[in-house]
Amino acid sequence: MGMTVVEKILANHGEKETVEPGELVKARVDLILGNDITAPVAIREFKKIGIKKVFDPERVVLVPDHFTPNKDIASAEQAKIMKEFAREQEITNYFEVGRMGIEHALLPERGLTLPGEIIIGADSHTCTYGALGALATGIGSTDMAAAMALGETWFKVPSTIKFVYRGELNQWVSGKDLILFTIGEIGVDGALYQAMEFTGPVIRKLSMDSRLTMSNMAIEAGAKAGIIEPDEITYAYLEGRAQRNYRGMFSDGDAGYSQIIEYDVGEIEPQVAFPHLPENSRGIKDVGEVPLDQVVIGSCTNGRLEDLRIAARILEGKKVHPRVRLIVIPGTQKIYQQALKEGLIDIFIEAEGAVSTPTCGPCLGGHMGVLAKGERSLATTNRNFVGRMGHPESEVYLCNPAVAAASAVTGQISSPEEVS
Amino acid sequence: MAEMKGKAWKFGDDIDTDVIIPARYLSTSEPEELAKYCMVDADPHFFNKVNKGDIMVARKNFGCGSSREHAPLSIKAAGVSCVIADSFARIFYRNSINIGLPILECADAAEKISQGDTVFVDLKKGVIKNETTGETFYASPFPEFMQEIIDAGGLIDYVKKKLIEEK
Numbered sequence: 001m002g003m004t005v006v007e008k009i010l011a012n013h014g015e016k017e018t019v020e021p022g023e024l025v026k027a028r029v030d031l032i033l034g035n036d037i038t039a040p041v042a043i044r045e046f047k048k049i050g051i052k053k054v055f056d057p058e059r060v061v062l063v064p065d066h067f068t069p070n071k072d073i074a075s076a077e078q079a080k081i082m083k084e085f086a087r088e089q090e091i092t093n094y095f096e097v098g099r100m101g102i103e104h105a106l107l108p109e110r111g112l113t114l115p116g117e118i119i120i121g122a123d124s125h126t127c128t129y130g131a132l133g134a135l136a137t138g139i140g141s142t143d144m145a146a147a148m149a150l151g152e153t154w155f156k157v158p159s160t161i162k163f164v165y166r167g168e169l170n171q172w173v174s175g176k177d178l179i180l181f182t183i184g185e186i187g188v189d190g191a192l193y194q195a196m197e198f199t200g201p202v203i204r205k206l207s208m209d210s211r212l213t214m215s216n217m218a219i220e221a222g223a224k225a226g227i228i229e230p231d232e233i234t235y236a237y238l239e240g241r242a243q244r245n246y247r248g249m250f251s252d253g254d255a256g257y258s259q260i261i262e263y264d265v266g267e268i269e270p271q272v273a274f275p276h277l278p279e280n281s282r283g284i285k286d287v288g289e290v291p292l293d294q295v296v297i298g299s300c301t302n303g304r305l306e307d308l309r310i311a312a313r314i315l316e317g318k319k320v321h322p323r324v325r326l327i328v329i330p331g332t333q334k335i336y337q338q339a340l341k342e343g344l345i346d347i348f349i350e351a352e353g354a355v356s357t358p359t360c361g362p363c364l365g366g367h368m369g370v371l372a373k374g375e376r377s378l379a380t381t382n383r384n385f386v387g388r389m390g391h392p393e394s395e396v397y398l399c400n401p402a403v404a405a406a407s408a409v410t411g412q413i414s415s416p417e418e419v420s
Numbered sequence: 421m422a423e424m425k426g427k428a429w430k431f432g433d434d435i436d437t438d439v440i441i442p443a444r445y446l447s448t449s450e451p452e453e454l455a456k457y458c459m460v461d462a463d464p465h466f467f468n469k470v471n472k473g474d475i476m477v478a479r480k481n482f483g484c485g486s487s488r489e490h491a492p493l494s495i496k497a498a499g500v501s502c503v504i505a506d507s508f509a510r511i512f513y514r515n516s517i518n519i520g521l522p523i524l525e526c527a528d529a530a531e532k533i534s535q536g537d538t539v540f541v542d543l544k545k546g547v548i549k550n551e552t553t554g555e556t557f558y559a560s561p562f563p564e565f566m567q568e569i570i571d572a573g574g575l576i577d578y579v580k581k582k583l584i585e586e587k
């Protein structure tokens with residue numbers, strides 16, 4: 001029997017002919033990532049090992065993005081640990097405020113995540129890079145410490161569920177809606193321990209930004225990875241960007257899957273996930289009346305250029321509802337700058353929305369838009385757990401950027417059709 | 421230590437990290453302290469009853485919930501030599517290996533072993549013997565490098581050892 005793309009990548013990095021689901025393998029890693037929450041702990045563990053240098057300073061990436069620009073003294077101390085470690089280890093891929101972005105928006109943009117690679121990160125949304133055909137997964141801080149020393153780690157080979165998307169996308173339906181719909185179908189543990197492979201004619205036409213959104217949320221179905229085989233769109237994206245040579249890998253025709261699930265996307269409308277789990281998704285027509293206090297457009301899920309363009313298209317010439325705070329956060333400095341050049345930022349400000357420097361901020365209830373008791377936010381982020389954006393008695397609803405922008409105008413969760 | 425023998429302590433499905441070590445005891449990361457509260461909400465006297473080398477047996481999705489490494493640490497420090505379950509939550513699985521707690525997935529054994537049975541485990545061969553009933557079960561054997569991590573007492577010590585050997 002053949003192998004899936006995930007099995008192939010593991011076999012290749014573990015120097016094995018074949019691997020099977022359930023097998024434990026030791027594999028070389030191509031890139032290791034940490035942020036201002038997880039890296040300080042990993043750095044402490046790394047120092048316990050007692051060696052001086054990381055295995056390769058070009059393959060360790062440190063991004064202070066969660067509480068930056070430092071929101072208080074405690075977060076400043078954490079960020080300082082990273083900064084000093086980066087300097088002492090001569091880590092080139094350390095991104096200080098002003099050069100940074102939200103890690104999972106920044107790394108693909110910089111051409112640091114490539115097809116056929118293994119990427120581990122001490123952050124659960126490391127699975128985002130599956131969109132480029134990499135096996136990318138979240139790990140713990142101890143894992144990160146050991147991998148920084150050795151350049152390898154161990155994996156249990158996951159079985160793979162194949163998702164095939166066919167048909168024509170409805171208007172305003174994006175990668176975000178496909179993944180919210182999928183999680184709604186299979187549940188938040190629907191792919192526990194397994195890899196998700198997204199494929200089919202719809203995926204082959206999907207933009208890179210939308211693909212990154214889909215892979216980003218694989219973890220929200222419990223998956224270890226959410227992978228998309230590379231194609232022309234991937235190669236075009238990597239042109240002039242890729243920092244290393246790479247070799248794409250593909251599933252064999254006779255690869256074994258634990259399940260194959262097909263969807264006709266013609267049946268999928270823009271989705272909204274109700275509190276407090278991403279699996280509580282439903283079509284926009286079934287939402288009912290949900291008044292809002294805040295709308296957030298940003299995060300590693302939907303803070304990319306395509307997202308800002310869609311939001312601006314809807315907000316152009318309109319005003320945000322007087323009861324609503326609209327916060328727009330471009331994912332990286334580059335996205336921010338491009339949005340400026342295209343006049344998108346102007347549109348957001350004319351509409352009376354606030355625009356922030358790149359940061360995770362409100363996505364994890366850190367800063368830049370925390371909710372009070374009883375407040376309700378609609379967000380293009382990926383998690384709507386209890387208290388995720390602030391007070392334990394606040395609520396978060398998840399959606400795509402078009403729905404978010406339309407709802408900011410009407411003051412309640414609305415279809416983009418209502419305002420365009 | 422690739423072979424172990426002890427009394428079975430049986431638990432059910434979906435034992436989460438809050439049952440293994442409640443958040444109210446997380447103000448320390450000292451294994452000896454954590455051990456005292458291991459499984460306290462499922463069995464308040466577990467720590468006093470368990471003997472060194474005993475084996476924990478549970479059903480599906482053992483260790484679900486938070487990513488706290490304190491959970492496997494408290495089990496290991498309580499003297500448990502190995503955990504057998506139908507399945508483990510993904511991060512608990514990684515954390516257990518990384519801190520040097522052997523764990524085996526074997527649904528058959530997890531179902532058929534009863535509380536108090538004497539169980540023998542050979543990690544290298546993946547063999548589980550219920551000496552009380554005479555039944556033998558087979559799990560996937562532990563690959564050599566995993567055994568090395570366990571033998572070293574966890575991932576950080578394993579890496580230390582490995583780097584010294586390479587020099």
Ligand code: SF4
Pocket residue numbers: 066102103104123125299300301359360363364381382
């Ligand atoms: S934007 Fe949100 S989900 Fe993404 S890395 Fe930051 S905190 Fe995590």
